[in-house]
Amino acid sequence: MTDCAKIRELLSWYANKTLSRGEAQAVAQHLASCSACRDELAQIVQLMWEFNATFAQMPSAPKKTWDKVIASTRGIAITQLDVGSFLLGISLGLSVPRTGLPRVRSDLRFFGQKIKLFDNQKGGTQ
Amino acid sequence: MESCDLLDHVARNDERAFGRLYERFADRIFRYALTLLRNRHLAEEVVQETMIAIWKNAESFGGRSQVSTWIFGIARNQAYTLLRREVAGERRSVEKLFLPDPAEEVEREEQVRAAMSALPVGQREVVFLAFYEGLSYGEIARILAVPEGTVKSRMYHAKQKLAGALT
Numbered sequence: 001m002t003d004c005a006k007i008r009e010l011l012s013w014y015a016n017k018t019l020s021r022g023e024a025q026a027v028a029q030h031l032a033s034c035s036a037c038r039d040e041l042a043q044i045v046q047l048m049w050e051f052n053a054t055f056a057q058m059p060s061a062p063k064k065t066w067d068k069v070i071a072s073t074r075g076i077a078i079t080q081l082d083v084g085s086f087l088l089g090i091s092l093g094l095s096v097p098r099t100g101l102p103r104v105r106s107d108l109r110f111f112g113q114k115i116k117l118f119d120n121q122k123g124g125t126q
Numbered sequence: 127m128e129s130c131d132l133l134d135h136v137a138r139n140d141e142r143a144f145g146r147l148y149e150r151f152a153d154r155i156f157r158y159a160l161t162l163l164r165n166r167h168l169a170e171e172v173v174q175e176t177m178i179a180i181w182k183n184a185e186s187f188g189g190r191s192q193v194s195t196w197i198f199g200i201a202r203n204q205a206y207t208l209l210r211r212e213v214a215g216e217r218r219s220v221e222k223l224f225l226p227d228p229a230e231e232v233e234r235e236e237q238v239r240a241a242m243s244a245l246p247v248g249q250r251e252v253v254f255l256a257f258y259e260g261l262s263y264g265e266i267a268r269i270l271a272v273p274e275g276t277v278k279s280r281m282y283h284a285k286q287k288l289a290g291a292l293t
Contacts, residue, residue, distance in 0.1 A: 009278040012285065018262035047288055048257045054238050055258040059166065061156035061173050066148055069177045073144070119139060 003030060007037050015044050074103070087111055129193035137184035148177055151194075154259065155201045161254045162205045162247055168212065175204040195265045198255065202269055241291035249284035252277055 007030045013019050014027045031038050081092045089109040094102060105119040127135075127143075129150060135143030152173050159172035179200050187196055242250060248270075255261045255269065263281070267274040 009282055012256055012281045013263050016256055016260045016262075018260065018265075043289055044285060047285065047292070050234075050238050051242065051253060051257045054235065054242065055157060055161075055254060058157045058160055061152040062166075062170055065152060065156075065170050065173050066145075068174050069148065069181075070141075072174065072178050073181045116139070 004034060004037055007031075007034070008040055011037070011041050011044050012048070015041065015048050084109065090117075130187075130189065133180075133184050133187050133193055136181065137187070144177075144181060147180065151197055152177070154194075155197065157258070158198060158201055158251070158254060159205050161250055162202070163209060164243075168205075168208050171208060172201055172204045175208075176201045179204070191268055192265060194259065195261070195268050198259070198261075199269045199271075202251075237292055241288050244291065245284055245287060249280045249287070252280045253284050253288075256281060 007027055010019060010023060010027055014024060017024075019027065031041065083090050087109070088111070090106065091109070092104075092106045094104055101120070103120060106117040108115045108117050127146070129147065132143045132147045132150070136147060155173045155176050156169050159169035160166065163169055163172070176197065180197065187193070242253070245253065251270070252266055255266045256263070261269075263274050263277045267277045270277065
């Protein structure tokens with residue numbers, strides 16, 4: 001592979017500034033003496049700019065997606081029991097996830113802070 | 127808070143951190159999935175399944191790569207799982223990748239969109255990950271699970287096609 005061919009394989013990553021220092025120095029040195037590769041780089045920078053703008057116009061994730069995610073991770077709430085007040089209280093919840101075992105969790109509320117007492121999934125009792 | 131710190135909190139069952147991670151990555155995963163699948167419903171499903179996988183497996187993130195590399199790798203696996211299911215079952219409808227904006231539509235933008243849509247999926251995703259996500263060829267190789275030379279080659283051929291279509 002010629003020097004130009006090797007350098008051109010790296011130009012897209014030279015343009016997005018993710019090459020290692022050594023690779024970036026090698027590309028810069030080559031560019032200093034090769035007008036054809038400088039033209040190639042200019043073309044890539046132009047493409048990158050245009051595609052970046054175009055990708056940014058793609059639609060965002062629908063708002064309802066988060067609700068689906070959280071419903072899936074928390075599961076369908078079967079029951080939720082709260083005793084006490086905002087300052088001091090305890091809650092016990094039972095939910096059924098889409099897959100796996102039912103989830104039981106309990107929290108202690110203490111002056112607005114929520115402290116997990118028990119969770120049989122992910123982390124368990126703290 | 128850095129994404130790796132958020133992930134660390136998610137591993138400890140912190141739903142608030144999970145919400146922040148979602149805000150940081152949902153649109154990026156959606157756009158990546160849309161680039162691969164060209165179908166909004168499937169792309170939404172990829173976001174959902176990726177985030178659920180992150181919630182379940184956050185503690186398995188070893189820190190050997192960037193969080194974004196790990197997450198895009200999961201998203202890619204989810205996208206290809208859906209793709210295989212769709213190919214085996216019903217045909218999916220291919221949509222336009224971009225929302226047309228009549229007020230700002232110009233001929234050049236339309237050409238750029240058409241050129242991108244015409245690329246093979248393997249080249250399209252490399253262009254997305256390099257030009258939009260700003261990832262290195264090494265990170266892209268890890269996401270795609272292919273040699274670095276393959277990533278460079280796909281980008282080179284994509285660039286040749288794009289330049290040909292846009293000049």
